Amino acid sequence: MKIAVYSRRLNEKDIPHIQEFFDLIHHKKFDLFIYEDYFHAIKNKIKLKQQHALFRSHEEISGTIDFLFSLGGDGTLLDTLTLVRDSNIPVIGINIGRLGFLASIGKHEIKTAINALENANFVLDKRSLIHLESDVNLFGEVNYALNEFTIHKKDSSSMITIHTYLNGEYMNTYWADGLIVATPTGSTGYSLSCGGPVIFPTSENFVITPVAPHNLNIRPIVISNDNVISFEIEGRSESFLCTLDSRYVTIDSGSQLAVRKEDFRLNLVRLHEHNFLTTLRNKIMWGVDQRN
Numbered sequence: 001m002k003i004a005v006y007s008r009r010l011n012e013k014d015i016p017h018i019q020e021f022f023d024l025i026h027h028k029k030f031d032l033f034i035y036e037d038y039f040h041a042i043k044n045k046i047k048l049k050q051q052h053a054l055f056r057s058h059e060e061i062s063g064t065i066d067f068l069f070s071l072g073g074d075g076t077l078l079d080t081l082t083l084v085r086d087s088n089i090p091v092i093g094i095n096i097g098r099l100g101f102l103a104s105i106g107k108h109e110i111k112t113a114i115n116a117l118e119n120a121n122f123v124l125d126k127r128s129l130i131h132l133e134s135d136v137n138l139f140g141e142v143n144y145a146l147n148e149f150t151i152h153k154k155d156s157s158s159m160i161t162i163h164t165y166l167n168g169e170y171m172n173t174y175w176a177d178g179l180i181v182a183t184p185t186g187s188t189g190y191s192l193s194c195g196g197p198v199i200f201p202t203s204e205n206f207v208i209t210p211v212a213p214h215n216l217n218i219r220p221i222v223i224s225n226d227n228v229i230s231f232e233i234e235g236r237s238e239s240f241l242c243t244l245d246s247r248y249v250t251i252d253s254g255s256q257l258a259v260r261k262e263d264f265r266l267n268l269v270r271l272h273e274h275n276f277l278t279t280l281r282n283k284i285m286w287g288v289d290q291r292n
Contacts (some may be wrong), residue, residue, distance in 0.1 A: 004033040007071040090267040129262035145244035147186030152178030160235035178211035196220040230258035
């Protein structure tokens with residue numbers, strides 16, 4: 001089995017867990033590929049007992065590896081989207097970060113996760129993505145996101161006006177700091193913090209959530225992800241922010257933007273003992289009685 005490993009950094013407190021991870025990979029005799037920047041961060045602190053290859057890009061692992069491990073939090077896992085792209089490589093998120101909603105496998109479950117991988121004893125969640133179409137190439141070849149697309153004002157500028165259309169038909173105008181279009185996966189992220197609903201990962205929907213809307217009668221709305229949503233932006237400022245997950249670019253009011261469901265999905269590995277409802281209760285304390 002061929003395993004790739006991606007992470008952003010190494011924290012001193014996590015060294016025992018990372019060492020355990022690489023020791024288990026060595027014990028299982030998996031072929032090992034390590035993201036080059038991460039290798040340079042760990043090479044003097046982690047003992048690697050086996051031969052390994054380095055990689056930096058999608059091209060170097062596509063069609064080569066069987067699974068990609070993400071060692072970190074949810075932000076680290078989102079980074080892997082630029083590496084796996086449409087290759088269908090399953091991603092396994094080990095939570096070495098904080099919340100770990102997407103990277104749901106805890107540090108204490110590393111051995112369990114690797115054994116499950118070896119024995120093919122896991123569930124493969126196919127997560128839908130959101131695709132951005134624009135008149136200029138804003139995000140290169142990775143013009144899609146797992147969590148959300150947003151339009152947002154810059155810095156301390158005044159609110160912006162976002163005219164929104166559904167399949168070319170006028171839907172609504174939002175006077176707000178910004179607008180979020182989230183996937184079911186992203187419904188528990190930025191959209192949730194702005195008052196959006198939680199959507200089950202298997203739902204074929206988008207949720208459109210305004211950020212600090214001036215027209216208070218406007219609320220988040222859930223639509224089918226078979227729709228194409230397009231936008232026209234106005235504001236006192238000449239430029240605005242456009243984001244796909246944690247990646248962002250500056251756009252102007254003349255930019256033509258539309259989002260739709262991406263043609264492929266991201267494969268996330270989930271252990272059998274984990275499920276979405278348990279994660280909701282454990283990670284965001286959903287439904288927990290705080291009165292005691």
